[in-house]
Amino acid sequence: MPLARSTEAGDPGPAAPGGLGGLRLTGRLGEGRQGVIHSAVDAEGVPVVVKLLHPRFRLTEDGGGRFLTVMDGLRGVAHPNTVTVLDAGIHDGRPYVVSALADGFPLSTNVSAERLRPFARDTARALAALHASGVVHRDVKPGNIMLGVDGPWLLDAGIAEALEAGATVFSATIGTPEYLSPEQITGETPGPASDVFAWAATVAFAATGRNPFLALPRALADPLADDLVDDSVAAVMDRVLTVPPDLDGVPDDLRDLLARCLAKSPDERPAFPEIVEALAVDPPEPEPEPEPEPEPEPEPEPEPEPEPEVQEPVAEEAEEAEEFEVPQPEPPREVPRRKGGWKRVTVGLAAGVALIVGVPVWLMSGGPGGGKPEALPTVGIVKRAGEAPRTPEPPTPEPPSPAPPSPRGPVVASPATVTKTGWLGYGYRIRSVKTGSEVRATAVTSVRGDAVVVTGGSDGRLRLWELESGEAIGGRFAGARHRGGVEAVVTARLGKRPVAVSAGRDGTVKVWDLTARRAAGKAIKARGGRISALTVLNSRGRTLVAVATRDKRIRLYDLAKRRLSGKPLHGHKKPVTWLAAGKFRSGKPYLASGAGDETVRLWDPARRKPYGGAYRKHTKAVRALATGTVGGRAVIASAAGGEKGVRIWDAASRKAVRKPISGPKGSIESLAFTELGHRKTLVAASGDGVLRAWDLLTGKLRGKIEDAHPGGAASVVPYVDDEGRLMLVSSGRDADGLGIWRFGALN
Numbered sequence: 179m180p181l182a183r184s185t186e187a188g189d190p191g192p193a194a195p196g197g198l199g200g201l202r203l204t205g206r207l208g209e210g211r212q213g214v215i216h217s218a219v220d221a222e223g224v225p226v227v228v229k230l231l232h233p234r235f236r237l238t239e240d241g242g243g244r245f246l247t248v249m250d251g252l253r254g255v256a257h258p259n260t261v262t263v264l265d266a267g268i269h270d271g272r273p274y275v276v277s278a279l280a281d282g283f284p285l286s287t288n289v290s291a292e293r294l295r296p297f298a299r300d301t302a303r304a305l306a307a308l309h310a311s312g313v314v315h316r317d318v319k320p321g322n323i324m325l326g327v328d329g330p331w332l333l334d335a336g337i338a339e340a341l342e343a344g345a346t347v348f349s350a351t352i353g354t355p356e357y358l359s360p361e362q363i364t365g366e367t368p369g370p371a372s373d374v375f376a377w378a379a380t381v382a383f384a385a386t387g388r389n390p391f392l393a394l395p396r397a398l399a400d401p402l403a404d405d406l407v408d409d410s411v412a413a414v415m416d417r418v419l420t421v422p423p424d425l426d427g428v429p430d431d432l433r434d435l436l437a438r439c440l441a442k443s444p445d446e447r448p449a450f451p452e453i454v455e456a457l458a459v460d461p462p463e464p465e466p467e468p469e470p471e472p473e474p475e476p477e478p479e480p481e482p483e484p485e486p487e488v489q490e491p492v493a494e495e496a497e498e499a500e501e502f503e504v505p506q507p508e509p510p511r512e513v514p515r516r517k518g519g520w521k522r523v524t525v526g527l528a529a530g531v532a533l534i535v536g537v538p539v540w541l542m543s544g545g546p547g548g549g550k551p552e553a554l555p556t557v558g559i560v561k562r563a564g565e566a567p568r569t570p571e572p573p574t575p576e577p578p579s580p581a582p583p584s585p586r587g588p589v590v591a592s593p594a595t596v597t598k599t600g601w602l603g604y605g606y607r608i609r610s611v612k613t614g615s616e617v618r619a620t621a622v623t624s625v626r627g628d629a630v631v632v633t634g635g636s637d638g639r640l641r642l643w644e645l646e647s648g649e650a651i652g653g654r655f656a657g658a659r660h661r662g663g664v665e666a667v668v669t670a671r672l673g674k675r676p677v678a679v680s681a682g683r684d685g686t687v688k689v690w691d692l693t694a695r696r697a698a699g700k701a702i703k704a705r706g707g708r709i710s711a712l713t714v715l716n717s718r719g720r721t722l723v724a725v726a727t728r729d730k731r732i733r734l735y736d737l738a739k740r741r742l743s744g745k746p747l748h749g750h751k752k753p754v755t756w757l758a759a760g761k762f763r764s765g766k767p768y769l770a771s772g773a774g775d776e777t778v779r780l781w782d783p784a785r786r787k788p789y790g791g792a793y794r795k796h797t798k799a800v801r802a803l804a805t806g807t808v809g810g811r812a813v814i815a816s817a818a819g820g821e822k823g824v825r826i827w828d829a830a831s832r833k834a835v836r837k838p839i840s841g842p843k844g845s846i847e848s849l850a851f852t853e854l855g856h857r858k859t860l861v862a863a864s865g866d867g868v869l870r871a872w873d874l875l876t877g878k879l880r881g882k883i884e885d886a887h888p889g890g891a892a893s894v895v896p897y898v899d900d901e902g903r904l905m906l907v908s909s910g911r912d913a914d915g916l917g918i919w920r921f922g923a924l925n
Contacts, residue, residue: 198228198274199267210321211354212337218276226264229275229334235341236271245273248340251313259304260332261324266340275337282326286903289325289384291429297330298381298432299457304332305377306450309370314339316368318376319357320383355414356389360442363415371444374453378439382428387857390423390440392876607883608905609648609918615639617915619667622895622907625676625692629897631907632678632692633916634664640680640690645897645907648918657697660684666712670721670737672698679723679737681712687725687735702740706731715759717767717783724769724783726754732771734783744786751775752799760805762812762830770814770829772800778816780829793832795825806851808835808858808874815860815874817846824849824860826874839877842866844890852896852904861906863891869906869919871896881921887911 200221207215213231220226237245249266265276289297301323308315315322316338324331355363359375362368382390391414423440425433435456441447448456615635622631622645629645638660642651660682667680669692677698678690687702687709706727713724714737721737732747732754752774761767768789769781777792778800798818805814812829823838824846844865851874852859858874867890869883887910895907899920906919 198230198269199265199276201226201228201276203228212334212341213274225279227277227279229277229337230269231273231341233272235273237268237273238271242268242271242273245340248313249275249337251311252335257304257307257332258328259300259330260307260335263335273341275334277333280324280326280331282324282331283903285320285323285325285330285380285384294381294385294429295432295457297325297384299454300329301332301377301380302450302453302457304330305373306454308332308335309373309450314368314370315373315376316362317354317357318373318380319354320380321354323380355411356391356418358415358418359444360419361444363419369444370449371447374439374447374450375441375444377450377453378436379423381432382423382425382436382440385429385432386427390425391417391421607917608920609916611643611648611916611918615915616663616911617909618664618892619680620893620895620907620909620916621667621669621678622897623669623676623678623692630692631916631918632667632669633909634660634667634680635915636663638663638682638684640664640667640678642692642695643916645918648916652695655690655695655697657688657690658701660686660688665709668712668714670714672721672738679712679714681709681725683708685709685727687712687723689737689740700740702735705733705742706746710753711755711757711771713757713759713769715767715769715783722783724757724759726757726771728753730754730773732757732769732781734786747771747781747786747788749779749788749792750777755800756803758803758805758814760812760814760829761807763807763810768812768829770803770805772803772816774799776800776818778803778814790832793827795827795834797821802846802849802862804849804851804860805829806853806858806874813874815849815851817841817849817862819845824862824872826860836875836877839872842868842870844868847891848893850894850896852898859896859904861894861896861904863887863894863908863910865890867891867910869894869908871904871906871921883919883921886917886919 198218201218203216203218204225205217207217207227209215212235213229216228216230218226218228246266246268249263252263261280262278263275264278267274267276305315305318313335315332315335317334318332322333324333357376357379359368359372362372379390419442423437425436428436435448435453439447439453615637617633617635619634620631622629624630625642630651631643631645633641633643635641640655642655643649644651660680662683665681665683667678669676669678671677672689675698676692678692680688680690681704682688685704685708687704689698689701690696691698702723702725704725704727706729708728709725710728711724711726715722715724720743722743723735723737724732725735726732730748730750730753734743734747735741736743747769750771750773754771754773756772758770759767760770767783769783770778771781772778776796776799777794778796779792780789781787782789793814793816796816796818798820800816801819802817803814804816805812807813813826813835814829815824815826817824821841822843823841825838826835827833828835839860841862842864844867846862846864848863850861852861859871859880860874861869861871863869863886867885867887869886869891871880871882872878873880881904883906886908889911891908891910893909897905897907899905904921906917906921908917908919909915910917
């Protein structure tokens with residue numbers, strides 16, 4: 179029978195029963211390029227997923243009929259790896275599609291080596307079944323594939339063809355540029371061979387974590403080249419039409435097949451029956467190499483003379499820094515690839531979020547433990563199931579960034595409770611914690627092997643929370659609280675003890691033992707008035723606390739001895755708003771400071787002198803900084819109030835690494851880097867209440883969480899869960915002072 183047609187008008191919401199062919203919408207799961215994803219239940223209470231297309235895809239009466247005719251043909255498609263289309267209709271001229279619910283998570287990272295060939299075979303079989311029914315998918319891409327416990331699911335089958343069949347009044351690009359076939363780009367009618375091309379590009383992504391036509395490999399090889407990364411739609415389409423695919427990293431047994439499938443001419447590509455047959459037989463196991471005979475041990479060579487240390491180049495006006503020895507951290511350990519393919523994740527109604535286009539996310543690696551006092555990360559903690567308890571080291575070479583200054587405006591205080599899970603934007607809420615006081619600062623670290631969140635509140639106290647459950651750990655910390663509230667919190671280590679360092683409105687800096695949940699030693703009474711920024715850094719084997727005050731100076735205190743170390747740093751004409759620590763390629767540490775005078779300065783913490791002149795590209799007061807590395811080079815992200823963008827620049831040369839990343843309308847309150855495999859990701863909290871994640875090299879928005887904090891987001895700390903997915907801890911000016919979020923498919 180024909181699919182249903184709804185004649186309802188307006189924009190349906192969760193409280194609009196019957197608004198879409200008798201379905202009751204129960205929630206908004208996310209939004210993609212084509213439409214908005216809703217959870218819903220049918221008349222019998224069965225949960226389903228509804229995709230309501232954007233208004234730009236509105237159809238005429240005749241166009242709607244053609245759309246439904248194509249979608250009606252999909253009812254006969256039944257395959258274990260295809261999500262079943264249950265219904266379709268037209269709502270106020272806008273098409274919608276109803277699909278069955280599926281368990282799994284989006285294809286947002288490369289698939290394990292042992293599961294790659296079955297993944298390719300199952301998706302090829304699903305597309306072969308679709309073609310046998312006379313339907314061409316036309317939009318095969320990672321965002322339309324979900325990984326379930328029994329294999330992959332193919333989503334959005336036939337929607338692009340149905341839209342093109344019904345189109346009479348709109349002109350819109352249907353499909354993702356890097357997954358369009360050459361004939362689609364040149365305007366020809368796509369056939370089954372177009373799906374073969376897109377399938378091969380998707381399998382290449384599953385093998386390597388990147389699309390074979392994006393410029394990312396060149397950017398990673400030379401991220402600071404003069405020619406900036408060009409992944410514009412026009413540039414990507416040009417590469418699809420003229421440049422051979424980059425299949426570096428694809429296993430040998432799949433590379434030749436994918437190369438044939440990615441031929442520029444559709445006539446040169448194999449059809450899916452041939453592809454399925456080629457994938458049906460597993461490749462032969464390679465013969466083990468004979469063990470080499472043991473070689474005689476060489477005679478010990480005399481130890482070479484130590485090489486002179488090479489100074490890090492800085493801007494022309496930089497002063498020559500004296501040489502000093504910096505303890506070199508051990509290289510990060512490799513994170514083993516997950517055995518057995520993908521892990522089952524029961525996402526329930528979240529499965530609809532898989533309809534949003536996804537891009538790669540990788541597991542980051544953490545470093546081994548050490549004994550000297552040093553900075554402990556406030557970002558990037560990975561807690562893996564089954565590991566012995568340990569306190570991970572920071573990923574080399576990124577020190578922690580401090581929490582931002584106090585958010586403006588009061589937050590309603592209430593007893594600490596955890597609210598139910600809610601779904602927002604591209605990411606979704608794991609927990610909202612009503613902390614009992616306004617949260618002004620957050621940090622993420624590890625205590626006895628467990629990931630925890632440290633918060634500082636308007637009541638002047640620190641609290642500890644389990645990251646996975648959002649439950650409070652113990653009561654309030656023992657010891658005198660800050661009078662007037664906590665301004666900032668960072669984490670460090672004293673010996674083997676994980677500690678938190680907090681700054682209060684009372685002008686004191688306190689150190690807290692996170693294991694015992696009590697004050698550790700005496701407080702530091704900061705000179706110079708009210709504290710405006712705080713961070714920790716390592717210099718010459720000592721852990722230092724950098725404290726900026728209203729007198730426009732920065733003072734360094736020895737964390738172990740709790741006393742002033744050297745003379746203050748002075749150069750800004752207005753108070754410092756942010757401090758962050760980093761390292762040059764040579765390993766030498768630097769301290770970065772942003773201020774109300776619209777400048778960012780870099781300091782040598784050993785000599786107490788500036789590294790060169792100030793960075794002067796901002797036209798407003800600097801509000802947020804983050805330090806990181808790209809290709810071994812030290813880079814800094816900086817944002818100023820009202821500029822609507824984030825500048826990314828080389829710490830040594832002060833030159834732009836890339837064009838400014840387009841930012842939100844509201845001012846950015848917090849920035850942080852996180853390393854997701856080979857892709858550096860920049861996250862931000864802004865005054866419009868939205869949390870955003872950008873790919874650093876391309877500048878593209880990878881995902882965002884809408885309305886994370888309706889009163890404005892104040893701080894954000896990224897980390898990676900044991901599935902390799904980006905998660906965020908944030909605070910804001912709302913009743914739910916602490917938010918914990920996870921991204922499904924990153925856009």
